[in-house]
Amino acid sequence: MALTDLANPSRFLSFANRAIPWLGGFTVIVLAFGLNQAMSAPNDYQQGDTVKIMYLHVPSAWLSMLAWAVMSVAALGTLVWRHPLADVAAKAAAPIGAAFALLCLITGSLWGRPEWGTYWVWDARLTSELVLFLLYLGVIALWRTVEDPARAARAAAILTLVGAIDLPIIKFSVVWWNTLHQGSSFGLTGSTIYPTMLIPLLIMAVAFTLLFATLHLAAMRNEILRRRVRTQRLMQASTAN
Amino acid sequence: METINHLPFIVGSYAAALIIVGGLVAWIALDFRAQRRALADLELRGQTRRSAGPRQQRPMEEVKEKA
Numbered sequence: 001m002a003l004t005d006l007a008n009p010s011r012f013l014s015f016a017n018r019a020i021p022w023l024g025g026f027t028v029i030v031l032a033f034g035l036n037q038a039m040s041a042p043n044d045y046q047q048g049d050t051v052k053i054m055y056l057h058v059p060s061a062w063l064s065m066l067a068w069a070v071m072s073v074a075a076l077g078t079l080v081w082r083h084p085l086a087d088v089a090a091k092a093a094a095p096i097g098a099a100f101a102l103l104c105l106i107t108g109s110l111w112g113r114p115e116w117g118t119y120w121v122w123d124a125r126l127t128s129e130l131v132l133f134l135l136y137l138g139v140i141a142l143w144r145t146v147e148d149p150a151r152a153a154r155a156a157a158i159l160t161l162v163g164a165i166d167l168p169i170i171k172f173s174v175v176w177w178n179t180l181h182q183g184s185s186f187g188l189t190g191s192t193i194y195p196t197m198l199i200p201l202l203i204m205a206v207a208f209t210l211l212f213a214t215l216h217l218a219a220m221r222n223e224i225l226r227r228r229v230r231t232q233r234l235m236q237a238s239t240a241n
Numbered sequence: 242m243e244t245i246n247h248l249p250f251i252v253g254s255y256a257a258a259l260i261i262v263g264g265l266v267a268w269i270a271l272d273f274r275a276q277r278r279a280l281a282d283l284e285l286r287g288q289t290r291r292s293a294g295p296r297q298q299r300p301m302e303e304v305k306e307k308a
Contacts, residue, residue: 053250106257
């Protein structure tokens with residue numbers, strides 16, 4: 001099956017029905033392996049055992065940004081090609097991205113208290129991540145407010161593309177401003193994290209990415225079914241009148 | 242900085258992850274069941290997709306099996 005075939009909702013549903021159990025099973029295996037590696041990784045010489053929070057916090061932060069990037073690509077599909085599956089992809093990704101952004105904020109706060117002595121500071125990294133979470137809530141609210149899915153999709157797509165400005169701000173906030181949050185541990189030349197901690201972190205990042213892929217596929221399937229229900233109810237109402 | 246017992250922060254983080262991810266999985270699974278039930282209900286009333294064309298109303302057992 002060619003990738004373009006998946007642009008057809010019926011073929012996409014058939015693909016999703018077959019892929020979700022396999023992808024879900026693989027996600028569980030990688031996640032279990034990642035958690036095992038994270039728990040057996042050594043403690044940091046400065047942070048002690050609180051470094052265990054990193055294995056949740058960093059993948060959540062990555063995923064919160066990846067979900068918005070996926071929504072931005074889908075938003076282009078909505079505005080340029082007006083493809084309904086692009087609307088479906090964008091709408092399905094929003095609650096998942098919001099959940100990961102919330103998890104990033106909670107774990108960051110719980111990590112901050114023992115390390116910085118405070119749950120929250122209004123520094124650029126923390127604030128820009130909070131803005132991303134609020135943007136997710138805004139997009140979800142927009143989808144729920146506008147009844148016609150096509151109109152809602154266009155409005156949400158514009159907000160998504162405007163909100164995409166926040167992604168480089170989050171990424172480079174620790175470079176552009178003086179923040180309490182530490183600088184980036186990943187660069188073009190490699191990572192400053194010791195391999196015994198880096199490998200479990202990368203496994204957890206892969207596991208979270210697989211989790212996102214599984215949940216996104218399942219949420220897209222739900223959205224396609226919801227649209228079918230809506231269309232059939234409208235048809236039923238028009239035949240009744 | 243005062244000495245803090247780290248365990249509650251670590252356990253709290255993993256508990257938050259369990260609740261948020263578990264809630265997300267449960268919400269998506271329940272939503273899937275609700276949509277399938279709604280489609281089966283519509284099919285029971287003889288309402289089918291435009292592309293499927295008009296169909297005869299099917300017996301309850303057959304629709305339930307399909308759902």
